[in-house]
Amino acid sequence: MILITTRDNEAFLIESKKLQKAGYKTIHANSYEKTLEILGDYKDIKLIILDVDNSDDLEKMTNKIILNSDLPILYMTDNEKKFSFDDYYNDFSYGFVLKESRDFILQSSVKTALNLFEKSRNLKAGYDYASHAEIISGFGYWEFDLDNNTVKSSKGSRKIYGITEETLMVDNIKEYPLPEYRERLDKAFKDLITGRKNYNVEFKIKNKIDGEIRAIHSVAEYDPKRNIVIGTLYDITRQKSAEESAFKKEEEYRKIFQNHNAVMLMIDVQTGEIVDANNAAVKFYGWTRKELTKMKIADINILTENEIYKEMEMARRNKKNYFTFRHRLADGSIRDVEAYSGEIISGKRPRLFSIIHDITKRREAEKKIKNLAFYDSLTNLPNRRMFSDYLEKSIVQGQRNDFQVALLNIDLDHFKHVNDSFGHHIGDLLLIRVAERLRRNLRKNNIICRLGGDEFAVIIEEFSSRQEINFVSGRILKVLEAPFLIDDKEIFISASIGVAVYPEDGSDVNTLLKNSDLAMYGAKDRGKNGYYFFSEDMKHASNSKMEIDTNLRKSLINGELCLYYQPKIDIAQNKIIGTETLLRWFKNGKIYKAPSEFIPIAESTGFILEIDRWVLLSACRQIEEWEKNNIKGQKISVNISGLHFKQGLIIKTVTEVLKKVKIPKDSIEIEITEGVFMENMEEAVGILNQLRSMGIGISIDDFGTGYSSLSYIKNLPINRIKIDKSFIFNMIDSKKDTAIAKTVITMAKLLDLYVIAEGVETSEQLKILSENGCNEIQGFYFSKPLSPEEYEKFFKKWA
Structure with a gap:
């Protein structure tokens, strides 16, 4: 071991x-x-x-x-x-x-x-050190007495020759070398005696004992005073065998080197000269082997000597045995290469053996991958990841050089409408054209990025004043004004721009992006197609919305939401024919937020879907409870958000709720606003027909405030139209509002629809509505919204 x-x-x-x-x-x-x-x-x-x-x-x-x-x-x-x-x-x-x-x-x-x-x-252990050292090492000595013509040999010499006699006659000794060496040895011996040359010879003998052929190296000196020659013998059989083996291996290696498919170079470490090149190298570089071996590695490496040294030093520190270079070929083209190198000893000088791999295609693929990682594949603008890097660098530069950085957050107005109307293919082409216009019309030092979807960003460094930001923002709006001609379609688009400035609006990427986003929504709230600067008021409003959203999500778990019920009266029969559910949010026994405050937030976050499910299920269970208490035949109207229809979830929700309760099928009426139908009339009609087939009534809420049109009302499978309270409120003082109410009632009767007026608070309003044929009313004139217990009492008292 x-x-x-x-x-x-x-x-x-x-x-x-x-x-x-x-x-x-x-x-x-x-x-x-x-x-x-x-x-x-x-x-x-x-x-x-x-x-x-x-x-x-x-x-x-x-x-x-x-x-x-x-x-x-x-x-x-x-x-x-x-x-x-x-x-x-x-x-x-x-x-x-x-x-x-x-x-x-x-x-x-x-x-x-x-x-x-x-x-x-x-x-x-006791052997004769000198003699056995000879034997072990394959070394021996001899002494030739010219006067006596005898040769005296050591133990080492005798072992080499395979003889036992210590002293032999010269004629006998001459027979031991193989015949082909005898003449040369004889001449060398004579040259030594005559003083012409030194005696330093190699020859082979046949051992007398084992018959093996052994290679011998002998050196001798002539002592003229004693007339003797003293010499040494050294058995070099193993060395010669190793040399021959090494030579054969070197020949094999050379064949492998020359014929290997990999590009291989042998380089002198000290001079950088190309000592040898294999056939693959000749083919790859385009020079002949003769031309290559007259060149230095620096002649084909386009890096400077200093750059080469840095690359090699970096590889050494990282314990790599390969280097990355760019090599010039005979035709002038440049290729990226990876050189796997190792130092070897060949002869007296160290050589660098290098295997060269062409990694040009790999580098191109890496660039594409990097491009995909940092650039938007559709517009080829820097993406959100690269945008963050750019903005971070701009902030650092601003800190270092004391200048401001502006971030313009650009959101295209009504882009979803383009996608829905013309398809995503047209939408993608529009985004490409928008990117092209921005690139063409903004300065080169303005960094333009696509954050995703229909959202872009522009980073402006070292601007002189806010006027410059106004100019750039105005220019962006201006260049987007002209119609985009895509597939023979003229498409108009505008943008809302939110502006946040470093350092006053934030000193890091996330804060600036968040505040520019708030400012962008501020621009949208002010009518879109404009720009708006961030202010702290927006931040407070945003924080308030977040607080409401957080508490609202907890409200269902904590039992803070509840339903109130406002009776609906049949004018002709003076009878309660149903009720509308109204959502209330209580905390600590008091109203926490009005629906007008929290419903828009729930709609913007999508939490309104959960609220819809809860309201519908709670209303149905209330019907069950009233049925048990002998309050029968109640039809409850429930307001459902447009998001439930847009996401195609309304049928699923209603089906799941009805499975959980046992109520008359016609007990539920769903109230929806006009805007729900406008985006896809055909799909809306299909959904409403399914609801009607399930026994669910349909009522259009706030009629007259949106897209009121006879062309779609006549095609919708609805039961009721509810006149918005804004028309009822001014009916006494406004002839126009009275005329609108009368027109809606007349139209509904012609279409065989019921009409209900909400917000009735006075007998005068009731009289006008009754005289013009309004079927039903609800409002404070009869009752405020009531808790379930209050509603029971009211119903029994009215009956």
Whole structure:
């Protein structure tokens, strides 16, 4: 087992994997203390690898290990230039290895260290150190006595040759090298004696014992005084075998390099010159291999040397082995590339081996994705996310440079009507045209965004005065005045603009956006097609609305809403024929808010749907209760909001309510305003027919105040028309209001409809209505709205 001591977990995993491929087991220690602990617990550790790059006191660490074990040590580093082996050399040091070197280099270093250590330990057991060191290392020496023509050899030499005799005759020795080397060796020996050349030769022999062919390196010197030649032998069989194997592998690697589909370059680290390029690189860059190898990497990289350095430094800090560059091809085109690089040693100079991936398409896709993330896909304007970034930057600049920033919140008026009338396709085209007009008519330094739907925004930085905001707002309204011609249709559109200014109306994005939104609704409330500046009054009004909305949602749970009932009288029979439900909101026994205050808020938030359901169910249960108390035949009118019809929920709501109660089918009459029918008459008629088939009566409330038209009244399946109280109130003093009331009564009779007048407070009003044939009335002349208990008493008294 091999113990690897390093704080770098990633380095341990990489080096451990290499060793495991060669069959070695590994164990990890991330500190000095852990190393000593493992050495105490594990008795099968054979070698220690110490990481010198992240060790604080390596010498101290080494000494402790030597004291606690007698194991060989290999030092590991990723920077051979900073590491000095001499500083750490001792009897247990067996060299160093580079991190992320090739697998076989690490494996060979470990194997060699283990072998040498094992042999050294055996020698210490009592063997003749010098002789066995020769044998182990494959080293030997010889001495040729020219006078006696004899050769004396050491044990190491004899082992290399596979002979036992210490002294041999020269003629016998000459037979040991293979025949092809004998002439060259003889000449080298003669050149040494004559002083012409040094003796430094390589040759091969056949071992006399095992018959193996061995490669030998021999160096010798001539001593003329003694007339002897002293030489050394070194068995280099393994080195030669490794060189031949490496050469073959290098040839294989080169074939792979040249024929691989990936673009590959070999670059000189020191000069930046392209040393080699494979076939794929030649095809990709468009230059020949000869042309490429005369270029530097800087010749194809369009970044400056400083930019290249920054990119590589950033990659190093982030522990990446790849870099992103832009490369120029032979045809002048520019491609985005990712270079995966690693340093290798090839010959004497370090090389950078780079695999180049063309990521141009990926970058284009990333730009599209980024565009989708930050730009509106329909208008190509910055979207809400980008708008927030722009506004945030503008606020920061305003703080830093002491200038104001204006936010214009633009909402198109009646855009929903365009969608409903012409379809969403036309609506989308209209939004595109609006964006084009804004871009064309506003200054380049005005930032235009689409917030979503029919809402746009303009950011104006460093404006000189409020007059400039007035001018820009007025210009926006002006450019939208001209009709838009889309698919041969002329479409007119206007806008409401809300303005909020940094810093007086808010110092952050959310506050400015919220306040500009309030100002925009202020513009709509003032008739639309205009602009309006935010004021604190709007904020107070908004807060009040929020408070009402919050409390209103709790009111149903807390039982604060209740129904009151105002009797309806048949004039001819002087009989109570039903009642209208009126909603009241109580807190602590007192009226909290009038319906005119909270109903519009409920309609704007959609909570009115919940209120409608509650009112309808409560009214039906009240009928059940009255039936039990012998108050029979009561028809209750319930006001239902237009939203219930627009969202197509009214049939479902009525059906669900009627399932929960047992009342006569004709006990319920639904009151709706004229505006409900105007957007889609055909759909409205279908819904009303379904309600009529369920036994539900239909009455048009506040008739005469909206879209009163005989063309639609005659087609609607309704029972009653209710004359609005505004006409009844002025009937005595206004001939026009009297004429309107008379006309409505006459029209209703001709259409076979009942007429009811609300808000009747005087006998004079009753007389006029009665004389002109009005069927029913309700109002304070007969009774105010009553609680259920009061209504029971009133009904019984009237009867």
